[in-house]
Amino acid sequence: MIVASWNVNSVRLRVPLIQQWLRQRAPDIVCLQELKCQDKDFPTEAFSELGYNSLVWGQKAYNGVALLSKMPLEDVRRGLTDEPEKEDARYMEAFALVEGMPLRIGGLYAPNGNPAPGPKFDAKLAWMQRLRARAQTLLQQEEMVVLLGDYNIIPADEDVYAPEQWRDDALCRPQARALWRTLLHDGFSDAVAHAWRGKARPYTFWDYQGGAWRKDNGLRIDHALLSPQASDCLHAVGIDKEWRGEPKPSDHVPVWVELKR
């Protein structure tokens, strides 16, 4: 079973690219972020053609998350509080039975938080604390859980091309990194980091500006966190870097995990 995440930076603009990638990677479940459209404008048919059900939580112009799945999705949750209408569209969760494996998937798009310090940074930290609360609840179920998406956190200096230039950025600030580590201390494992141990430059994002892609000035900010039960089934991990080099690319690339029992 392959579970994937991709921050597509406008789903409508990226339809042909996403379709090509779905055909090639053939994931069972996909979390998309930064849809940048309302529910009514989501290209449902473009994905149903390829055999995917869509669950969408859109928002005008900004944010927006979706779950695509070949299998039916159940027990759907939108948001991290009891009042999703007061939240940005940044978190959606569902349950699926895939290849006989009961799996809970959370797709997320954490706030960027710049400039730091400031109100936006405070909002980022508060959002991460709500995510952690939800993550702890999920861990207590002792089930297979994958929380994946754009965390907007660079976990360590090895995950950024020029750490000294990024030291004061919201993505690198100690408070943000500390919150990331609480998720690991709680029991989640960082699938991409484990797979990339010993290998260099496991980036998932390259800015549109300044020739970042050409120079390989990347960041690792898209992550897949696995509960112990999911981690026990981890078979492979991938970053589909080549999609950053296509015409009209997103600034992020797909990240995926393969689980086998």
Next chain:
DNA sequence: ATGGTCGCGTAGCGA
């Protein structure tokens, strides 16, 4: 010298 990267939505914000 100038512009400088995108996307939304059509100005200026967000990343």
